[in-house]
Amino acid sequence: MEGDRIEEVTLVHSPVDEISHLALDIGGSLIKMVYFSTSREQPIDKTQNNSSRDSHGGVSRGSKDGRLLNGRLYFLKFETSKINECLDFISSKQLHYRGHQHCGFPASDKNIIKATGGGAFKFADLFKEKLGISLDKVEEMSSLVSGANFLLKAVPSEAFTYVNGQRNYVQIDHNDLYPYLLVNIGSGVSMIKVDGDGKYERVSGTSVGGGTFWGLGKLLTKCKSFDDLLEMSHQGNNRVIDMLVGDIYGGMDYLKIGLSSTAIASSFGKAVSENRELEEYRPEDVARSLLRMISNNIGQIAYLNALRFGLKKIFFGGFFIRGHAYTMDTISVAVDFWSKGEAKAMFLRHEGFLGALGAFMNYQLVEEFPDSIRLMGEKTRDPLVGDLTDNGVIECCVQASN
Incomplete structure (x- = not known):
């Protein structure tokens, strides 16, 4: 699959009859997939106020009928062009095939x-024709916000600066999370002011995003994939x-307005003044x-919108970033420069699974997630997927009612 999905070997190992729920975020460039797989079912430990801690460190909670599902959320991606x-x-x-009676979900x-x-x-x-699947459509902005809120509240060390x-890694104070600016960089960019659970407003955006990088990169370098271009x-x-x-000022800084020579x-x-054809420039x-x-x-527009609404926290998500060091460094420097170090x-x-995770959260049978869940996954590196190989699995517990 040449990197089209994350941790293919690691993720695809659960028996078919353990799969419970699947959710998709089908974007212009990528399809993001989240699915939940049960690992075991436990009765409530009534001696611990309907809450116990399992052997993996995840918090287990009892449901109304005394049934509890321990399992994992899996994250995968595909190119939309290869649907x-x-x-x-x-x-x-x-x-x-949604739901299996033996694992607590009604068949x-x-x-x-x-x-x-x-x-x-x-x-x-296409989904209906090929698989007999009906897509229950969840509003996109709502999904992004739900996914981000869940991750920031539930996953330790989810957010970090670069x-x-x-x-x-940043410790998130759940009592001081809102408001914040969510910058989701997919094919295009949406900037969303989040004021609470279900409280949000898309305040800005730009058409210059991941699709722009991929599209122009393909035209200019003949590169075949986003990851190869990165x-x-x-x-x-x-x-x-x-x-x-420095090219304009003879190698000197322009300190009066705070610009270094670099x-x-x-x-x-430089392409304007040089008599060179595209083929004479290195694709790299x-x-x-x-x-x-x-x-x-993107970094500049994001900060200006944060300034516009007096927001102190700016979170960047979306598959454009992909844990890529140079991308994160450039965005960080832009925010630092325009905020004069204040943001x-x-x-x-x-980062890339906010929408898919938010759509997953809309299943009514998923009544409650634990306050703290453990991040699982391999710590190995794969040049095709950058830093995403440790983003593949979340261990969690879900309540189920019959």
């Missing part, structure tokens, strides 16, 4: 799954193509300049 591979995967693992012959994103409308007929090449940018030097302040005055600006340098331009722009960009470990 048939997603359909084949769902079919091969029978993920669309269902109705193949209805939660889905969000524009593709939930665009591909509804400064000087170092991740610094890897290519890692080997590049944007100063070959970008016009810097600040970018014009993205791709083009990719680097493109990534820098888009990341800088910090914060990133999310499960």
Whole structure:
């Protein structure tokens, strides 16, 4: 699959009859998938006020009828252009058969799954034709907010800053979480002011996002995939193509307005004055300049919107980031520069799955998640998926009622 989904070998190991629920976020570039798989079922320990701690550190809670589901949430991705591979995967693992009586969920012959994103409308007929699935559409902005709120409240060390090449995890005060700005960078960018559970407003956005990077990158470098383009940018030097302040001022800073000689005055600006064709530039340098331009722009617009509404916390999500060091560094520097050091960009470990997770939260049978759940997953690195290999699994407990 060439990196189209996360932890393929690790994730696809649960027996089919343990699968409980599946949710999708079908975007313009990527399909994000979240599904829940049970691992075991335990009775309530009535000696501990309907709450006990399991051997893995996850908090277990009793349900109304005394049944409890311990399991894991799995996270996968596919390219939307290869949607048939997603359909084949769902079919091969029978993920669309929702609910199994033995694991606490009522069995269902109705193949209805939660889905969000524009593709939930665009591909509804395809899912029905190929798998007999009806897509129960969940509003996109609502899903993003629900997913972000859940992660920030429930997953330890979900949010972090990225400064000087170092991740610094942020402890979230649940009593002081709101309001915040959620910047979701997918094919395009949405900026959402979040005031509480179910309380939000999309206040801004930009069409210059992940789809722009991928689209222009494909045209300019002939790169075949988003991940290959990211890897290519890692080997590049944007100063070959970008016009810097020092190029204009003879190598000097422009200190009167706070610009160093290395600040970018014009993205791709050197190409104007040089008599060179595209083929004479290294694709790596083009990719680097493109990534820098888009990341800088998003960071600046995000801070200006935070300033507009007096928001102190800015969280960045979406599959554009992918845990990529240069992307996070550029966004962080942009927020730091425009805020004069007063604001910090914060990133999310499960950055690309906010919408899919939010759609999953809309299943009525998922009554309650624990206050604290343990993050699971391999800590290995895969160049195709960057830092996402430790984002594949969350161990959790879900109540079920019959």
